[in-house]
Amino acid sequence: MKKVLVIHYSQSGQLSNVVQNFTQPLVDSPDMSVTFENIIPGVDYPFPWPFFRFLDTFPEAVYLDSPPPLPLKVAEDEDFDLIILAYQVWFLSPSLPITGFLQSPAAAKLLKGKPVITLIACRDMWLMAQEEMKTMLHDLDATLVGNVALVDEAGSIGSFLATPAWVLSGKRGPHLGGLIPRAGVADADIVNCKRFGERLVERLTDNTPLEPDLLCHLNAVRVNETLIASEKTARRAFRLWGKLLRSLGPSGSIKRKPVLLIYVVFLTAMILTVVPLGILIKKIIAPLTRQRIAEQKAYFGKPSGS
Numbered sequence: 001m002k003k004v005l006v007i008h009y010s011q012s013g014q015l016s017n018v019v020q021n022f023t024q025p026l027v028d029s030p031d032m033s034v035t036f037e038n039i040i041p042g043v044d045y046p047f048p049w050p051f052f053r054f055l056d057t058f059p060e061a062v063y064l065d066s067p068p069p070l071p072l073k074v075a076e077d078e079d080f081d082l083i084i085l086a087y088q089v090w091f092l093s094p095s096l097p098i099t100g101f102l103q104s105p106a107a108a109k110l111l112k113g114k115p116v117i118t119l120i121a122c123r124d125m126w127l128m129a130q131e132e133m134k135t136m137l138h139d140l141d142a143t144l145v146g147n148v149a150l151v152d153e154a155g156s157i158g159s160f161l162a163t164p165a166w167v168l169s170g171k172r173g174p175h176l177g178g179l180i181p182r183a184g185v186a187d188a189d190i191v192n193c194k195r196f197g198e199r200l201v202e203r204l205t206d207n208t209p210l211e212p213d214l215l216c217h218l219n220a221v222r223v224n225e226t227l228i229a230s231e232k233t234a235r236r237a238f239r240l241w242g243k244l245l246r247s248l249g250p251s252g253s254i255k256r257k258p259v260l261l262i263y264v265v266f267l268t269a270m271i272l273t274v275v276p277l278g279i280l281i282k283k284i285i286a287p288l289t290r291q292r293i294a295e296q297k298a299y300f301g302k303p304s305g306s
Ligand SMILES: Cc1cc2nc3c(=O)[nH]c(=O)nc-3n(C[C@H](O)[C@H](O)[C@H](O)COP(=O)(O)O)c2cc1C
Pocket: 009, 010, 011, 012, 013, 014, 015, 016, 049, 054, 057, 088, 089, 090, 091, 092, 093, 121, 122, 123, 124, 125, 126, 163, 167
């Protein structure tokens, strides 16, 4: 009997749905014992989000500053053959409830020396979050053997409006008669996650060691090369503004509000001017940067990119 631990958290239920489809073949297998651990954060994150609360969360998300979750149901010293860590991205970082878990003493015990698969469902910007995740897993002495990233069906531009509309209203849409498309991952992509669970059942029953090729050739990730530079730039900006905001007071502090408003104006101006200009310049110089971009795509696609 192989033992699999599934760590998850979801606000709207989307990631829970992904987890359920992904793990169904494991649950159905008589050779697997699957334990689900739903992370309950140490502070309450509302859904839908009030506007200021949403914005005010980015400094702590970017600086991975999260209180530990409430105590887990699973015993900290239980030994698992595989850990599946499902997370969503908040401001280009792993969501705070999952960060809080990874920084807890329970995670240090459960993940130490274990193979881990990360399972992401987010808008479509997950590259920097996964870099943070890799560092946290490395620090916990865990081995990343697979990564699956599901992104919203509306695409980069559509989801840029659709995701905030969803998390601020609690309604997936479409909104404004279709002007803002439906938010979230396509239903078919969620259902098709079963293929990963089927591969896991194969490998775990085979007794072959879980190597980083575990989920290769299953279309587990698609790295959108046009977002690599944007994510890096946005992350730098988040860190600068985040530092300033954190120097003004803790999350919820009234002193942060005016700076948050200035930041929103700055961000909107950047998105409407600098981002399109950057994309245009990148298109013009594409023949010169093709090799470097291919290398970056291969790097961010690891370990499961085919
Ligand atoms: C505070 C917050 C920040 C978010 N930031 C990002 C982001 O930087 N990149 C991204 O792709 N999605 C981002 N999202 C979307 C989430 O990753 C996710 O798709 C959505 O919140 C649904 O997750 P759920 O299963 O918890 O409901 C953000 C969502 C929230 C609530």
